[in-house]
Amino acid sequence: MINSIVQGDCIQQLRKIEETSVDLIYLDPPFFSDKKYTLKSREQAQCFSFNDRWGCVQGYADFMQARLALMKPLLKKTGSIFVHCDKNAQHILRSILDNLFGREQFRAEIIWHYKRWSNAQTGLLASHQNIYFYSKSDQYKFNTLYTGYSETTNIDQLLYKRTRDKFNKSVYCRNDEGLSELGKAKKGVPLSDVWDIPTLNPKAKERVGYPTQKPLSLLERIIELSTDEGDLVLDPFCGSGTTCVAAHLNGRRYIGIDESVAAVSLARGRLDQPIKSESKVLKQGRGAFPKADQQALNLLQGVAYHAVTRNKGIDAILAEPYQNTPVLVRVQKPKEPLCEAATRLTNAMLKKGSLKAFLIQTEVDIGLDAQFKLSPGITVLSTPAVSIANALKPVVGD
Ligand SMILES: C[S@@+](CC[C@H](N)C(=O)[O-])C[C@H]1O[C@@H](n2cnc3c(N)ncnc32)[C@H](O)[C@@H]1O
Known part of the structure; x- marks a missing residue:
């Protein structure tokens, strides 16, 4: 079974694994979310799904209790278990784990925090999940990681x-x-129990289209904390095989189990050709991303707007749309020809379907050429410096 992905209900497959042979168990089981998850692979060729509907709490608790009870004897004395869940089942799982492993073996509740951009929700936007870390005994393996x-x-x-x-x-x-x-x-x-790790963005190279796929960097951190090279990592609900890929990439042995035939085949394929996306946020920190042009935005004081980064055509979008289309703002950059700024703004308007935009002229002597044709939706505004300079320009013939 070592270094393979096995298909079947883990309640049967776990019985086939040798007792006290495993260094780390990580599981990302159904979360008691009352949903059926369905997603298509990147090329839309395959549809993956799994069911997380239970009807009653007791049914879910019994399902997890029976399987977690089989996992504990598989751990070595130095081994640990990391159980991934969210607000729906954290209280249920915490209580099962306390009973099985003992409260004194509870090591941490890791909060996996990530940014989300949804605005389609009332109330507080859920942007974290919980990972419970228990050890088999006091002699558990732990490699302290350090942060800046x-x-x-x-x-x-x-x-x-x-x-x-x-x-x-x-x-x-x-x-x-x-x-x-x-x-x-x-x-x-020393690393804290709050982990800021981005979720996989829709274009991430490692995304395989499996619902609830976790990022490799999250699993690599868990593996690094609790195992050494050559150790055995088990994931009894492995889905697309993220844990096994992370173990493999980091020189650990692995066993993955999933009841879904499609998931098993996907995980095996991933192990043949592991792909990992590099997260710029993780590598260089959030500060590495280009910041909004603050000087430009200072000109918008008193106007409600959203700052825009990484877009050559737009510095801000006004909070209030115009006829259901976004209103764009572009500020002329130092020494930039105004026609060039206007062309970039026009392109951005086309991409965003905007009907109105404002171009702010900041350079006194670099205005629009007489022959330049400005798009009809664009209004050019001048900063006070430009307006004053224009007003004081001697009129020809004076
Ligand atoms: C949340 S997903 C895991 C996602 C995974 N961590 C990843 O990164 O792709 C949960 C998985 O548990 C599997 N599953 C549900 N019940 C199971 C059972 N009794 N035995 C084994 N796998 C099961 C589902 O098929 C699903 O793939």
């Missing part, structure tokens, strides 16, 4: 050695000359 310090951390705290004074107050160590003593290089801050 926050921008607001005082640099002295990172550089200098600290000690306690006679009032037990933390102070910097001083040498004979009264100067602060340098401390050992610090590794960073």
Whole structure:
């Protein structure tokens, strides 16, 4: 079974795995969401689905209890289990896990947080899921991961050695000359239990079209925290095989189980040709994304708008549409010919189906050529600097 994806209900398949042989179990079971999930593969060639409708809480709780009970004996003494869920079933699973593993083996509730852009909902937008981490015993394997310090951390705290004074107050160590003593290089801050990892965007290379597919980076982090190379990772509800692909890419052995024939075939295919998308947010942080042109937006004070980034034709879209179409704003950049800005804005209008747009002229001497034909929906506005310069221009013949 090692390094394979097995088809079947995990209640049967788990019985075939050797006891105390597994280092990590990760499961992303049905969430008790009362939905049927259906999605098409990237080329629309295949439709994947699984059912998460239960009728009653007890039915779901019994289903999970029976399977989780079979998982525990499979873990080594040093092993851990990570159970993925969300607000629908977290209370049910937490209570089952407390009973099975013991409250003292509860290690963490990881909050997987991601950004979402939906505005089609009243109330608070759900943008996190929960992952319960329990260990088999106190001797569980754990590799501490470190993250960077926050921008607001005082640099002295990172550089200098600290000690306690006679009032037990933390102070910097001083040498004979009264100067602060340098401390050992610090590794960073141990990873917290809130993980900011983006969900797979619709165009992500690793997206295979399986409903509720999790990002490889999430699984890689769990694997890195709780296993070493060569260790065995088990996912009894493996879906498209994300856990197994992450294990394989990181030199771990794996077993994946899923009752869906289509999921098993998809997961096997993924393992033959693993693809991982690189997340720029994860690699370089959210700050790596181009920021809105703040100077340009300062010109819109008093106007309700949404700032636009990564678009050469638009700096902002007004909060209020015009005849059900977005109203675009483009600010002329330093030294940019106004005709060029107008052409970019016109292209953006065509793409967005806009009927109205505003072009703000900021450069005194770079206006529109007389022969340039401005699109009818565009109104050119001038900054006060441009208006004043134009007003003070000597009139020919004066
Ligand atoms: C939430 S999805 C897992 C998605 C997966 N983590 C991924 O990244 O693709 C849950 C999976 O559990 C499977 N499943 C549901 N009941 C099962 C059972 N009794 N035994 C094995 N698999 C089951 C479904 O077919 C589905 O693929």
